[in-house]
Amino acid sequence: MEKDVNADGLRGLAAANVVLCHLLISIFPLGFRFLWPGAGVPGPVGMSERIIALPLLSNFWNGNFPVCIFFVLSGYVLTKKFFATGDLSDLTTKALRRYLRLTVPIMGSVLLALALMSTGVATSTTVASMTGSSWLAQFWNFTPTVIDALQEAAYRAILTGDSRYVTILWTMKIELIGSFIVFGYAPIAPRGMLAVPLFAVVMLVIAAVVPTSWPLYGGFLAGVHLARMEAQQPRWRVALAVALALVFGSYDSSPVYAWTTWLSPDFYMRKHLFNILGGIALVYAVRAGFGARVLSSRPVQYLGRISYSLYLVHFPLLLTLFCGIYLGLVRMGWTRGAASAVAIPVTFVVACAVASLFQRTFDTWGIALSRRLFPGRLPRDVERDRDARASPTEPSLSA
Template sequence: MGYLDGLRGLAAAIVVIHHFVQAFLPGMKEIPLLNLLYAGNLSVCIFFVLSGYVLTYRYFKTGDQETLVSGAVRRYPRLLPPVLITILLALVLMNLSLFSNIQAGEVIGSEWLQGFWTFNSSFPDAIGEALWGVWFNGENSYDCVMWTLTTEFTGSLIAFAFVMLFGRQPYRWIAYLIASIYFWDSYTLGFILGVLLADLYHTETPGTHAKPVYAMLLVYGLVLGSWDTITTKNMDLITWIFHLQNNEPLTTVHTIAAFLITLGVLNLPQLKTILSRRVFTYLGRISFSMYLVHMLVLGSVTSTTFLILHNNGVSYTVSVITATLISIPVILAASHLITRYIDQPGITLSKTFYQKLKTDSHTGTRTASLPRE
C-alpha cells in the first residue's frame, strides 16, 4: 500500500508548510482551495483516518483476530521511541539556549511562534511527559505537535476494540452509525471512519462505473477540507450540523473531508499511481519523524537563521525564504536519521515484545496445565 504511505507523507509535508506559514505569515488570510497547500488540521484528520484503516485492514482481509491483539499490545512501544528521542532533543536544545523562536516571533509579530519553550525544563519532567503525559494527559510542552498523540493512541485502541466487538457481525453497520454519532465532534471520528473504509474496501468490490462517483467525492472532500471558521461562521445550517464554534478547528468537517479524500485515493488508480511515486513514499516512510521534529527545527535553525539575516539588513522576504530553504534539508536529514535509527528499530522492538509476551503466555498456560507429580 505504497500509495497510502504517499498520502501520509504528503499530509505530513503539508503540516510542516502549515507551521511555517503560521510562523512567518501570521496575518495571511485563508483562501479556499489554495489553503489546501497548508491545511494542517485537514492533514491531521487524514492521519487519523489512515490509522483507522491501516490498523484494521488486515483483519478484514484475513479474519485473523490476532492482528488486532498484536496491534493493540504493540501500539505504545511502537510509537514511544521517536516521541522520547524528540522530547529529549527538545530538552537539550532548551538547555543549550538554541531556540530563538521568541526573538523571531517578536520581530515577525507572531504570538504563536513566541508561545513555545517558555517554561523551565528538567530531565524528570521531560521523561514523565514522554512516557505518560503525551499519551494520557494531552501534554505537549516540549513539542506542540504532540497534542495529537493522545488521540492517536486512544483512537487506535478504540478502533481495535470496535473491530474485535463488531468486525464480522451482520449488525455492525448500526454500530458504525452509533459510534459516528457518539464521536461526531471529536477527532476520534476519523478512526471510526477509517475502520469503515477498511471494512468496505475489503468486503465490497466497486465496479469501474463507480470511478466518476469517487472522483466527485474526492473533489467534494477537497472543497470541505479547504473550509475554515471564516468560511462557515455565518452559515447557520452548517454550524448546526457540524457543531462549529468560532475560532475552533473544524474537527467534524475536516474529518469527513479526510474520509472522502482517502476514499477517493483507495478507488482511483491514477491517484494511486501518483502517490506511489518515490518522493511521496519516501516522505511517507519518514512522516512520523518529520511530523515530530520539524517544530524543533523551526524554533532553532529556522528562527536563528532568519534573525541573523534580518538583523544584518536582509529584507524580510529574502530572510524568510533563505531560512526556509536552509531548514528543509535539516528537517529531512533529522527525520531520516530518527526514522532509521529510532523509529524502525522501535517497530522491530515492538514486534519482539509482542512475540515474547505471546511465548511467555503460552509457556505459562502449558505449565499450569501440567499434572502435579
C-alpha cells in the first residue's frame, strides 16, 4: 500500500514547528506568555515578543498544536491500511511492534543527552538567567548517571511520561497508550451515525480515567475515523476546516479566547482540547488534498522522513549547541535579536543533519528489530505468489 506523502509532509512541518517553538521560547519567553503562562520571568515586552504572541501567527511556533497533530496522524496512519484491506493481523502486528518501534529511537536520544551532559558543554542555565526563560531554566539541573539514563530510555519515559534527560519524551507515554487504544477501537468502530455514540462512550471512559489529558487521546480516535473517510470532500468543508485549524491551533490564554473559559478552569485542558480540534480539522483538510503541492515537495518530504528523529534529537542540541552559540555571540556584544537570528538557523540545520544520521541508525534499527521479532503475516497477494511458486505443476488434461 502506498504511503500517504501528504501525511508525511504534515508530520515533517509539525516537527519543525516544535523545534522552532523551543528555540524561540528559550530566548523570547514572554512571547509565549499566553501560549505557555509562566514560561518567562515577568518583565518588559518588546516588539519581538508581541509578534510571537499574535494569535493565528503563533500557529507557526505553538509547540503544543503540532504535538496534537502528531496524535491525530497516529490514529490515521496506524489504521489506514487496516481499513483498506480489512486485514486484522495488520493491527495486531503493529501492536506487537509498537513498543520497540518507539523505544529504540528513544534510547538513542537519551544516550545523546547523557553524552552531552557528561561533557559539561550545556550552557542552558546561564542563557536562561540572561533571557528570563523559566522554561529553559528547569532542565538538566541534576547529576546524570548511566543507570538512570538507561532506565529512562528503556521504560520510564514511555511508560510513566517521566523524563529528565529529554523532557519532551512525556509525549511518548501518550503515543504508546493512544496507539493501543487505536488498535482496540478500530476493529469495532462503526460507520455512519453509529460511530457517534461509540466515540462518545469511549471518550467518557477515557475522561474518567485521565480527566486532564483526555482530549489528547480523543485525537487518536478521531484519526481512526479520518482514515475511513473518503478523500474527496466539498471545497467549502475543506476551507472551513482550514479556518478552524488556524483558530483552534493558536489557542492561548489571551483575551481573544476568553469566551472559552466556561469549559474548564484548567487552561491546559482547554488548550489540549482546542489544539486537538485544530489538529483534527487540519488532518481532515490535508486528507482531502489541502496543501498537497507543498506537502509533497522534496524539502518537506525530507522533513517528514526525519520527523521522529528531529523531534528526539533537537532537545539535547538546544541545551548545548544553540545555547552555546547564543551565549558566545551575546558575550561578543551582539544583541539578543541578532544572536538569535544566527543561532536559530544554524541549530536547525545541524539538528536536521544529526536527525538524518539518527534516522539511518536508531530509527531504522528500531523498525528492523521490531520486524525481526514480530514479522507478522505476509500480504495476501505476496502469499498467493509464494504459494503459486511452491506448488507442483498440475498435470495437463491432454496427457
